[in-house]
Structure formats: structure tokens, C-alpha cells
Amino acid sequence: MALRNCVRCGRLTDGRLGSLCPQCQREDAEAFEAVVDYLRDHPEANLMEVSQATGVDADHIRRFLREGRLELxxxxxxxQCERCGASISTGRLCSDCTRAMEQAAAAQTRPPVESRPSESPARFHLGRHWLEERRERYRR
Ligand SMILES: [Zn+2]
Ligand SMILES: [Zn+2]
Known part of the structure; x- marks a missing residue:
């Protein structure tokens, strides 16, 4: 089993629970629940209010937001959006940048014209074959 260091406390962990050791994982879950509980009753609360009311570090809450697990x-x-700095309530990017990144990613994954497999001639061949067959049938 590969041991790794917990990203929060640095203790060695077997990595079964991801990048956190079992104790930090538990603390993380408890903090998350406390924040969610508080937001359920105070949906309009700001970061400092949530942090003070729950005792959860503001940076910790911000991490929940970044991970898209929470919305404030x-x-x-x-x-803030990591790309343009616009205010966002969850995740890492604003909706405009999310769309822009998706479009950029889509453009990158689309294969360039010249490297596309040579299926067009085969398809043309098949099409011609099919056409000729039909013509044969009409002739009869
Ligand atoms: Zn830990
Ligand atoms: Zn943005």
C-alpha cells in the first residue's frame, strides 16, 4: 500500500481516503456539515459570518467553495474567478470563463483536418458502390 503525506497536516496516510488522513478527513466532513447547516438557516450569510458562527476557518470554507461543494x-x-477575477459564488471560474474554457477545450480536442483518418474516400467508395447497385436494380 502506498503511503503518502496528508495534504493538510502532513501525517503519513495510506491514501485510501484521498489526499487527507482519516483524522483530517473527519474534521473536513464535520466542518463541511457545520457550514452547510449554518447556511441552511442563513443562506445570505457572508464568509466571515459563516466562519465566526461555525468556527471553521475562512480559508477552509473558501476551499469548499473552490471545490464546488458549497455556494456562498x-x-x-x-x-473570485481564477481567470478574470470576477465575483463568483462557487467553483473556480465565472460562468463566462467556464464557457470560454469549454470552447477552448473543445477546439483543442477536435482533430485537425489533415490528421483525420482517411475514412472519407472509403465512405465515397461505399456510396458509389451502393449507387451502382441501385442503378443495376433499376436497370432490371
Ligand atoms: Zn491530516
Ligand atoms: Zn472569469
């Missing part, structure tokens, strides 16, 4: 609608300053 009441605090436009809590999180």
Missing part, C-alpha cells in the same frame, strides 16, 4: 450567494467578495 450572500458574499460576492468571498471568491
Amino acid at each position: 450567494v450572500g458574499d460576492p467578495d468571498a471568491l
Whole structure:
């Protein structure tokens, strides 16, 4: 079993629970639940209010937001788009940048014309064959 260091406390962990050791994983889950609980009752709360009320570090809450696990609608300053700096309530990018990144990714994965497999001639061949067959049938 490969041991790795917990990304939060640095303790060695077997990595079964991802990048956190079991203790940090538990603390993370408890913190997340506390924040979610608080936001359920105070959906418009800002980052500092949530942090003070739950005792969860503001950076920790911000990480939940970055991971897209939480949304903080009441605090436009809590999180900024990593690309353009616009205020966002969850995730890493604003909706405009998300769309732009998706389009860029789509353009990159589309194979360039010259490297496309040579299926067009085969298809043409097949089409001609099919046409000739039909013509034969009409002739009869
Ligand atoms: Zn840990
Ligand atoms: Zn953006």
C-alpha cells in the first residue's frame, strides 16, 4: 500500500481516503456539515459570518467553495474567478470563463483536418458502390 503525506497536516496516510488522513478527513466532513447547516438557516450569510458562527476557518470554507461543494450567494467578495477575477459564488471560474474554457477545450480536442483518418474516400467508395447497385436494380 502506498503511503503518502496528508495534504493538510502532513501525517503519513495510506491514501485510501484521498489526499487527507482519516483524522483530517473527519474534521473536513464535520466542518463541511457545520457550514452547510449554518447556511441552511442563513443562506445570505457572508464568509466571515459563516466562519465566526461555525468556527471553521475562512480559508477552509473558501476551499469548499473552490471545490464546488458549497455556494456562498450572500458574499460576492468571498471568491473570485481564477481567470478574470470576477465575483463568483462557487467553483473556480465565472460562468463566462467556464464557457470560454469549454470552447477552448473543445477546439483543442477536435482533430485537425489533415490528421483525420482517411475514412472519407472509403465512405465515397461505399456510396458509389451502393449507387451502382441501385442503378443495376433499376436497370432490371
Ligand atoms: Zn491530516
Ligand atoms: Zn472569469
